[in-house]
Amino acid sequence: MEFFNKIGGDKAIWAIVALLALFSFLPVYSASSNLVYVVGNGTGTTLSFLFKHGLLLALGFGIIYGVHKIPTHFFKGLSLIAMPIVLLLLAYTLAQGTTIGGANASRWIRLPLVGFTFQTSNLAAVVLMAYVARYLTKIKDKAITFKESILPLWIPVFLVLILILPANFSTAAIIFFMVMVLCFLGGYPVKYLLGIIGSGILVLTLFILVAKAAPDLFPNRVNTWQNRIENFANDEDSDADYQIEKAKIAIATGGVIGKGAGKSIQKNFLPQSSSDFIFAIIVEEYGLVGGLILVFFYLLLLFRIVVVANGNNTIFGKLLVVGVGLPIVFQAFINMAVAVELFPVTGQTLPLISSGGTSTWMTCLAIGIILSASNKETSEESSGAEIDDTNPLEVLSGQL
Template identity: 65%
Template sequence: MQPIFKNIKGDRLLWAVVAVLGIFSFLPVYSAASNLAYTGVGRGTFSIFFGHFMHLVLGFLIVFVVHKIPYRYFRAFSILLLPVVLVLLVITLMQGSATAGTNTSRWIQIPVVGVSFQTSTFAFVVLMVYVAHYMARIKDKIITFKESILPLWMPVFLVLALILPANFSTAAIMFSMVLVLVFLGGYPFRYIAVIIGSGLLALTLFVLTAKAFPDAMPNRVDTWMSRIASFTDDAITEEDYQIEKAKIAIASGGLHGVGPGKSIQKNFLPQSTSDFIFAIIIEEYGLFGGLVLMFFYLTFLVRVAVIAQKSDTIFGKLVVLGVGLPIVFQALINMAVAVQLFPVTGQTLPLISSGGTSIWMTCLAIGIILSVSAKREELVKKEAQDEQEDNPLDILSEAV
């Protein structure tokens, strides 16, 4: 084990939080997987559990490899990968279709390995790194709105426009996180207000066009509107089925929960291993378990803030915040949906929910954060060595 720990760099507490969340995820996923096996997804409980295990193994391998890469290289990677992301999003949008009540235009099939890949999550990470790179590049320059339209906002709106038809929640979160990042990067607030207004106008035009020409493109506008209507309306409809079962699960959990693997609502709650896994966690581990889980996500947030504050470059600070804040924000949204503080969005619980792409892209973001932290550690060690070498007392003692 010692050689492994020697090769692990970066913030140790962040490593610990990520490891605890990943290891804990096996318990609720294995418990909820029994329902998936029973309802006929074509795999047994152990097969689903093993699939989640392999996703996490590959995810931690991604963290390890990425955190070894000097983070300055991610600036060039984001520029090179942005056109690739746009092409993948176009292909995904064109090949997908709505079948059996689900929208498969969020995923792209990889024929060589026979797996599905959700391109929007990959686009999220690449776009945030790109925005961090741009804001770091113009940090000491006078920012004009006209000059920033093509290099900054054009890529952002292209990515959002390709994600929006099939995945409104991801597009909305991405837009919000970009706005937060450019604000933290010193972008003038009056320009941000213009972008917000333009975004709302574009969204309105898209919804009106989709309602007027429903067969023109694959979209889920009706689903968005029904979910918002169900959230604001007290009447119980079919759209409320998931959230009602989630609330029953949470109420059944009480303070201490019914115990690991003893959830009842996992047999009735759709997406119990992904979108609504927090409700299963509360049912089995109670309010105490839910608060402990929130504590780990808040600890993750604190470490992200500390790493960003300690980074020696503007890009390091912004890229840590750019890829770190969305992880915590997504976790809070997932929890808020389970307790009906937010409309149903389809966002997973990072590092806990099953699903390959979600885990891998979260681990990619964590690897980038740890790369920044590892670089800071190297600088601190180098400074300490330089001070020791230049210490006159050490020189005198060596002479004596």
């Protein structure tokens, strides 16, 4: 009971996150049999994958607890300090030139000592949202010109996106969309946003043309995007539709109440059954009822995020919660939409449910920030602090 008394922030969000994490053990353990007996040819055990998933979640909840104790205004200075570090990490990740199946897959770096791989774009997304929220807070109620915002706002946004785009179009697209939403909510002039959207389309077009003209720069990546879109639009069966077809079979055979925990058949055929397509396995095992309950929890999380944002007493807190919170729910629904073929294959995991990556930690980092903004102690502390957010050292030391 003493531990629960030390937990601050929105209790509903704590409960939702805990329930999603606890539930994830069942489908992850079930789907891990594919990784052991099909992908791994019998090497390893399902328990080892379950232990790894549990370790990632335990460390993730440690991140949530630690971050939610940080006063909300500290994230202004932290975003300034973290932005150049993130840019260096993204550049290093892209420069590795990793390929999988001939396609550019420069998304991960391996953490020394612990042996985990780390997807730097997930960290970049959280840091960038905090950075943009800080800038929008700074210009609130000020007349701003596009020229004045190029260097402090759009150059960092452009650099992050251009470093993520070659290896991960879907993540870059989600980040770009969320930046546009955040800027719109933050009162940035709409006419400038329309110009940025037009510029983004132009840059993407130029990137595709360059990648087509010089395929060695970004091996097969544009072809992968093209094939996924064509397969999505094409109703005819093909080898490229294999994952989607198996996912739809899993969903169709799940029925209303499902086959029962651990009784999925399609997990043995879906290559990404424990990550990208775990929603299909959940519906196969727990049916339409299980799928709708999962949707309900993500919608409930969205509702609580909106409540926290609306209840925060600072402009920065409101924008920060929206910036780091909405992508979690947005990513969840993209993952579900892919499984039911409402969206082309993107490679986005199901937050707090899917296994196999430190993206769980970044989701927990975002949740910790949201809880910090909902924490009465940290939000009151930040609202009463008159600190110059242009000086990150002052922001970090202002409460010491």
